[in-house]
Amino acid sequence: MFWRKQKAAIERFHPLHRALTLEKGFTVSLRRDDWEPVIQSLAQHGSVIRRRKWRLTGQVPGVFVPMLRVLTADMPPEGVLSVALDIRGTNVPEKNGPQQQLPSQRPISKLRQWYAFDPWLRMRAELRDGSVLELVLTDRVRKRKYNKRNPRGKVKLKFKTKTVHLVRVTRRLAKGAAVQQPGTPPPPWLRVQVKQGNRMVIRANAKFLGPLEERAIVNRVLDVSTEPFRWTPPGVAARRAR
Secondary structure: OHHHHHHHHHHOOOHHHHHHHHHOEEEEEEEHHHHHHHHHHHHOHHHHOOOHHHOOOOHHHHHHHHHHHHHHOOOOOOOEEEEEEEOOOOOOHHHEOOOEEOOOOOOEEEEEEEEEEEEEEEEEEEOOOOOEEEEEEEEEEEEEEEEEEOOOOOEEEEEEEEEEEEEEEEEEOOOOOOOOOOOOOOOOOOEEEEEOOOOOEEEEEEEEEOOOOHHHHHHHHHHHHHHHHOOOOOOOOOOOOO
């Protein structure tokens, strides 16, 4: 009976919310106002779903929804926001690279290491000023597995991970947009690439040692996003791209 009630509740979700619950991801492009029903549907998830296999990770309410709010607030009604969201985690085989054997010393033996790359969120928004903003969040996880012998001679299998959050924000300016190089350089932890042309492209990349809480990830994304917007003078409206 409990299982049936949970299943019935999922059927009432927005289709994208349902896909996220059952398939752990989706890829879709919607106009700005069409995202609001998705947000409202996601808001009821925690109070309705109790079964573990259908719970959403903290990435959804903690990072994805806040970034939806931030981007849609700077979009025109006809603007399109594209999202590719994948919350399956880093244990999916295709996200993991080959294992390699590393040298080890007692009490450590059979030390193996590999990396998982998880580009779990991609967003592309058409902004009100005619520019296009692209955001990619990737978790790079170093995984190590080894045997460790304790003083009593018992061997236990150990598993350790080290997470780095990679943030990439790209802004493609509208054609003919006013451009002004920032008067100060970016912070040393931020790598910036600029491609000149009729539609200048500014790309900002940063990496942060994790794992970080969801609110901290949002703050880091906003910090990185600041740099591409420093290249246009404040208060100057850009011409909409055709």
